[in-house]
Amino acid sequence: MSNEEILHEKPLVVHESDHASHEHHKQSFISKYIFSQDHKMISRQFLVTGIIWAVIGGLFSVIFRLQLGFPDQTFPILEDLFGHWAQGGRLDPEFYYALVTMHGTILVFFVLTAGLSGTFSNYLIPLQIGARDMASPFLNMLSYWFFFAASIVMFSSLFLTTGPASGGWTIYPPLSALGDAMDGSKSGMDFWLASMALFIISTLLGGLNYITTILNMRTKGMFMTRLPLTIWAFLFTAILGVLTFPVLLSAVVLLLFDRHLGTSFYLSDIVINGKILPNQGGSPILFQHLFWFLGHPEVYIIALPAMGITSEVISTNSRKPIFGYMAMVGSFFAIAILSFLVWAHHMFVSGLNPFLGSFFVLFTLLIAVPSAIKVFNWLTTLWKGNIHFTPAMLFAIGFVSLFISGGLTGIWLGNSTLDLHLHDTYFVIAHFHLVMGVASMFGMFAGIYHWYPKMFGRFMNNTLSYMHFWTTFIGAYLIFWPMHYEGLAGMPRRYYDFSNWESFKMFAGLNTFISIVAMIVFAAQFLFIFNFFYSIYKGRKLTEKNKNPWAGTTMEWTTPIHPPHGNWIGEIPEVYRWPYDYGKDGRDYIPQTEPIGAEEKQH
């Protein structure tokens, strides 16, 4: 099937005029904005849904930070909002767990997987490789609607009488397998599982499309070695997703059997309320293995797109070729392979055989090598560059900073001996929030600020963007840096109230400080949200002269300002060079679509 047939489904008749092929492509409101098969619209749907989820997930963290920062105070507004979940203005402990669980689930899956990879894979893959659309626009549309259905199910679980799932985002059995264990293990858990099953289907449909499109639909001359690094990142992300999410599906199926059909895959020798359960012979550790076989690659599913976007943004705004293109690709590959071999480092304290653990320590520490290669390549790309501090560039540099700060503590946690002490403390919270949570959010912001003019044909407001960046960047460090100290002192995660412990009383002030900063940072995100939606309608418009505002070399900037479904009017341009010809032969940049000149040095 050629690129043309994908849009029209029937073999094409040759058109006389360049525009004719799109004139009969009139779309109704529903087929254009709702059940759209255009990858650009699907991408924007993913983005907006992701933003809504980010607000909800972020709000939850603010609410449970209220409890952590001010454990002895009451907030009557909470009772108005949550009713019996916050009687007398104090969060119910069960509800606190629900908030923590949903914060993790929402941010990891709905924002940083669907919102990040869904948005940018969809938007950039066809545009940057020179394709009219995805390999299967229909499956692509289904991918979004499965995500939407998953969102609806997860969102409705928030309104159940017994509350949403509350066994932690990792839903370890037996808590998640036994409805009698607590309120959050009742129907909230079923909603969680149903939602996640839909979400897995969405990710698979999306991932299949991304891989196929990248491997099969590139325009003439776009060899794999000429792909922008964003595309390489999306390729490895999709491969990881397609190979690991099915394993989570198996785990979920077994869990559903345990919950409803009385099997004992994960259950053995359990007493609830003095009643001995008949379940025999299961193993909760089995679930942990299956979960983390997805769970760890999931971390890279979140981080790789952010790395790809960062590479692209840093190179463009330093006006320099990316340093070590092949090393970047190689380290993507190495990270993808290693991510399959490290899952048990989440289970060092589960009674894992220490001999087995030593292999997982080795592989875990090996990930530092490709990660360091990437970091050094970003730094050397910045080195002596003609740096343009656009908002996207600031966020990209912020990503590198956060990735280093969070990545270094990964070396601590990857050692099983140190992990015995640090496991499930605030040290872990600080580590993963910096290295994949906030860092990937920064990658996402970099992507949004960088490609916003392409997505909407208008600019975002710079002043608001800078305010957004500095508040978020400083705030992120102020929130998560102190958590390292709390974690080293042994302060455990997921606890509701620390004021009863003599050892953790000294952190009361610090916890209040963290909570206040968290609120400020959350509030600052509304600068972005306002800016985002306001600029769609009122932002400064791109002009034909300025349609490549960041002077990028990649193909998406060769399309019209508002690309039609099909992206290019007339032929898809041919590609003659790699995407990083910045500052070559005395020229600021040379687009990929420009033929190699007679006297030009070749790469």
Place this chain on the structure above:
Amino acid sequence: MIVAMNKEKKIIHPLKFVMYAACASIVMIFAGLSSAYLVKRNQGNWITYDVPVIFYYSTAIIILSSVTLLLSRRAFINRQMRQYKMWLFFTVVLGFTFVLLQYFGFKELWASGITITRNVSFSFLYVIVGVHALHVLGGVIALLVMYLKSHSRKRKNYDQIYIDLMNTYWHFVDFLWIYLLIFLVYIG
């Protein structure tokens, strides 16, 4: 011009590639279940069993259905539409028979006291065979749709791609079953 685009070099049809990748991800579901099976089996409290004889019959049926599907594909390529429809029909029937036989296999197991909750080894047997049967059932539905479409008077399909996709998927679930049967019989 647009004509030029159709000459773009393609190594493999994109939809075929989607199907291969989808098969890979289905493999991962069963890899997850198989490895869970092995891990659990080595932790003791495991009762071995013999797979019901019906499963061997169903194996013969699904292999036969792969053959009839291949025959229908050949007939399609040769534009022998009557034979194409006939072999497709047989495949639908055989596929449905397979699912039915798996169900009877379950019934036989259940009657002999091997219920899903008795031991985790039996739970695994039900889940693995059941999840596979669901994949076959999906294939049967797709085959049925294809068969009904082949009778449509309004639309004639001469595009081989959907035939090829169906073949890939069907032979894939066929091989998957053979693997699972060998796994269940030898590992027990």
